[in-house]
Amino acid sequence: MNNKNIRVGLEIELEGKLYQTLEGKLVEKIIAEANYEPEENIWKNILEGHSFKVTEKMSPKLFELFQSVKRKLNYRKPIDFYITNSAELNAFALTRPDENDADIINLNSALVSMFDDDELRFVVGHEIGHLITRYARVVKLINFVFPEAEKMPIILAHKIELWQKVSELTADRFGYIASPSVEKCVSGFFKMASGLNTDRIDFDYKAYIADNEKILEYFSQNRNIFTHPVNPLRIKAITLFSESNLYEDFTNEKEFTPDDKLNAEMDKLIAILQTISSSPMDAYRKQFLASAGLIMASVDKNINEDEYESILESLSNYTVFPQEYLNEICHTSTEEVFKSSIINIIQQNPAERFQLLQYMANIAFSDNSIFNKEINFLFEVGENMLGLSRREIAQILASTVQQGFIPELYR
Numbered sequence: 001m002n003n004k005n006i007r008v009g010l011e012i013e014l015e016g017k018l019y020q021t022l023e024g025k026l027v028e029k030i031i032a033e034a035n036y037e038p039e040e041n042i043w044k045n046i047l048e049g050h051s052f053k054v055t056e057k058m059s060p061k062l063f064e065l066f067q068s069v070k071r072k073l074n075y076r077k078p079i080d081f082y083i084t085n086s087a088e089l090n091a092f093a094l095t096r097p098d099e100n101d102a103d104i105i106n107l108n109s110a111l112v113s114m115f116d117d118d119e120l121r122f123v124v125g126h127e128i129g130h131l132i133t134r135y136a137r138v139v140k141l142i143n144f145v146f147p148e149a150e151k152m153p154i155i156l157a158h159k160i161e162l163w164q165k166v167s168e169l170t171a172d173r174f175g176y177i178a179s180p181s182v183e184k185c186v187s188g189f190f191k192m193a194s195g196l197n198t199d200r201i202d203f204d205y206k207a208y209i210a211d212n213e214k215i216l217e218y219f220s221q222n223r224n225i226f227t228h229p230v231n232p233l234r235i236k237a238i239t240l241f242s243e244s245n246l247y248e249d250f251t252n253e254k255e256f257t258p259d260d261k262l263n264a265e266m267d268k269l270i271a272i273l274q275t276i277s278s279s280p281m282d283a284y285r286k287q288f289l290a291s292a293g294l295i296m297a298s299v300d301k302n303i304n305e306d307e308y309e310s311i312l313e314s315l316s317n318y319t320v321f322p323q324e325y326l327n328e329i330c331h332t333s334t335e336e337v338f339k340s341s342i343i344n345i346i347q348q349n350p351a352e353r354f355q356l357l358q359y360m361a362n363i364a365f366s367d368n369s370i371f372n373k374e375i376n377f378l379f380e381v382g383e384n385m386l387g388l389s390r391r392e393i394a395q396i397l398a399s400t401v402q403q404g405f406i407p408e409l410y411r
Helices: 009-021 024-034 039-050 060-072 109-114 117-133 135-145 154-178 182-194 205-219 231-242 245-251 260-273 280-297 305-315 322-330 334-348 350-365 372-384 390-404
Strands: 079-084 091-094 103-108
Touching (some): 009 154, 024 135, 039 079, 039 091, 039 103, 039 135, 060 117, 079 109, 103 109, 109 117, 117 154, 135 154, 154 231, 154 305, 182 205, 182 231, 205 231, 231 245, 231 260, 245 260, 280 305, 280 322, 280 334, 280 350, 305 322, 305 350, 322 334, 334 350, 350 372, 372 390
Antiparallel strands (some): 091 103
16 A cells, blocks of 8 residues: 555645646746745755754664654655754654755754654654655745735635645644554644643543543534644544554555545544534525525626636635535525525624625626626615615615726727
């Protein structure tokens, strides 16, 4: 079984889509031709000058521990290991593009001091997992294409955020292979979360797992805003992997077969990572944005690219996969979803009817054209479904024309 089979399926899928979306091959060619100083080389210079490089002569025990993890994960390319003076319990890995240049793994001194050997093996295995999946390659592309992150389209930002989180779950699997002890993986997470050493308290890893199960319930209803998955979710994912047929087949060097049970449980965890909002009201809003957008855009019998992108951009505030959700709505009774979503929203927040019509007007004018059918339909929806007066409707339309309508000069 090769390393690819160990990876979380969605991580592989998202990596491929992001690389394609960012025009990876062409952008990497441009970067190479432009002869930019690789970020990895800058880090190499910093670490060589300001950190401790782990060598066989200077630190034989640590050197052998790191090399043993490398051998266990069958990572052939050389790696330079560094330890940097820092109180933060953290580590990172960098892939260097030239096959002759050693990749880089840095561990902060606080982590090396506090973690025991098995916990360190998990961390190093995790970082080598990132090297195996070439995580840093895609991160480099993202940072190059979007040097100002705030200018990134929200639809792409959500996908990148999800990919980063799922990539951590993949890397954790390699960490567990390097240190196959749930207790040691969990104690490592405890130390990172608390900053405490387990010799200072009576640490019970099974009780800690049980407590984390309760915390996971909270995050099933609330969005995780961090770049990494929350620790309770990571602990659950590692536990599932340790008990899986996939891990057993891997350790026994059996031929790969899909592990449906593991995949089903992982889907539940990934659903938590995809949560942007879980309130009933936001569910109605999402239904409205999709159904109203489709209906409004098709009034002139032609949904163009600008209208479609406007719908997807609005949906991106509520779902990581707006296109897939829009397709779901397309295969339902769109008109019924449209009507019921309006009723549910207005029942709970009558004042929102103005924003609902504003959204529909934005979709109508997003193609830089104004059609009589669209105007008539907006008045019909505004009067009969939203309870607005003709003057209120006209004021919303007038405001939309002034703020968002750009006439096409060449037709």
